[in-house]
Amino acid sequence: MTQLQNPTPLAAPDQADKSLAPLPKGGNSAADQVKVTAVTHWTDKLFSFQTNRPPSFRFQSGEFAMIGLADNDGKAITRAYSIASPHWDDYLEFYSIIVPDGPLTSRLRHIQIGDDIILRPKTTGTLNLARLRDGKRLYLLATGTGFAPFASLIRDPETYERFDEVILVHGCRTIAELGYSQKIVADSRAHPLIGEMVTAQLHYVPSVTRENFTQTGRITTLLADGKLASSLSLPPLDADFDRIMICGSIGLNQDIAAQLLAKNFQEGNLSSPGDYVIERAFVGDGI
Numbered sequence: 612m613t614q615l616q617n618p619t620p621l622a623a624p625d626q627a628d629k630s631l632a633p634l635p636k637g638g639n640s641a642a643d644q645v646k647v648t649a650v651t652h653w654t655d656k657l658f659s660f661q662t663n664r665p666p667s668f669r670f671q672s673g674e675f676a677m678i679g680l681a682d683n684d685g686k687a688i689t690r691a692y693s694i695a696s697p698h699w700d701d702y703l704e705f706y707s708i709i710v711p712d713g714p715l716t717s718r719l720r721h722i723q724i725g726d727d728i729i730l731r732p733k734t735t736g737t738l739n740l741a742r743l744r745d746g747k748r749l750y751l752l753a754t755g756t757g758f759a760p761f762a763s764l765i766r767d768p769e770t771y772e773r774f775d776e777v778i779l780v781h782g783c784r785t786i787a788e789l790g791y792s793q794k795i796v797a798d799s800r801a802h803p804l805i806g807e808m809v810t811a812q813l814h815y816v817p818s819v820t821r822e823n824f825t826q827t828g829r830i831t832t833l834l835a836d837g838k839l840a841s842s843l844s845l846p847p848l849d850a851d852f853d854r855i856m857i858c859g860s861i862g863l864n865q866d867i868a869a870q871l872l873a874k875n876f877q878e879g880n881l882s883s884p885g886d887y888v889i890e891r892a893f894v895g896d897g898i
């Protein structure tokens with residue numbers, strides 16, 4: 612429906628150094644395979660790609676799935692990936708880091724249109740609207756590839772039915788690393804079906820920490836000193852009205868959770884919806 616047909620801003624990485632093995636025979640059924648339909652490299656460490664969507668593949672906004680490739684011995688290497696595309700669209704999109712020597716991404720970085728990748732059918736995740744109590748405002752706080760689940764949530768009409776205002780904060784080291792979220796937000800505002808509600812209800816706050824930009828500083832600092840709310844003319848964070856979703860490094864997640872607990876916010880789950888939910892954007896300390 613809304614295919615992102617970006618020209619590739621960066622040259623695709625050299626194909627010669629790591630060839631993709633064919634998908635393993637026997638280990639993955641045809642139902643576990645999807646075909647790459649578009650690839651965009653945003654920086655030398657970040658790229659996004661689209662695949663076809665199997666008709667039976669269902670997910671909720673904010674969830675992740677296991678995707679992967681076969682290694683040279685035909686063994687599947689799979690990793691958790693948030694689904695960045697909206698649940699109602701007919702393609703799937705993913706936003707990926709490139710970890711130098713990472714078992715999956717050192718191969719995944721070379722995918723091209725027409726390649727097959729593994730997509731496991733099960734989806735899950737904590738960044739689920741059903742885990743949050745009703746409220747006035749929804750804050751979506753992400754660093755790096757932690758933006759991926761929010762790329763789906765900001766295109767879900769339910770997000771705007773549940774909350775009057777949605778505040779998306781994307782923190783990165785450099786301006787170039789904001790390219791993907793800037794494009795998704797611009798396309799969402801212009802979208803014929805959801806554009807009106809996105810334009811009226813979404814505040815997008817990109818912030819960088821290692822360059823000069825219109826907004827600088829870590830998300831934790833912007834929250835703690837009240838600058839985030841005041842720059843948008845919103846009241847300070849209040850557990851009676853504000854709901855929060857967080858997706859970043861372990862450090863970011865812990866630091867924000869500590870701030871929220873001090874303000875009496877309660878973590879939500881499916882049996883007991885709360886004021887905030889957290890998902891790790893990756894396991895480990897980051898690169």
Ligand code: FAD
Pocket residue numbers: 675690691692693694706707708709710712713714715716717755756759760890891892893894895896897898
């Ligand atoms: P790995 O061996 O998996 O990772 C090596 C090291 O690289 C990690 O220990 C960590 O220090 C660092 N690292 C891994 N991923 C990242 C990252 N995204 N940002 C910064 N540092 C990282 N990755 C994505 O690129 N996009 C996603 O949408 C995404 N969603 C995820 C959802 C969940 C719930 C989890 C747990 C992880 C997610 N990841 C995502 C991370 C992903 O699963 C892999 O770790 C990543 O693709 C690297 O795989 P690898 O095999 O190359 O390296």
Ligand code: A2P
Pocket residue numbers: 754755782783784819820821829830831832860861862863864866897898
């Ligand atoms: P900084 O540049 O000050 O380290 P990374 O690329 O390492 O995943 O970082 C992405 C963004 O997240 C960067 O802007 C980084 O800021 C920020 N960041 C890293 N750790 C934290 C943390 N514990 N709390 C808030 N922001 C963090």
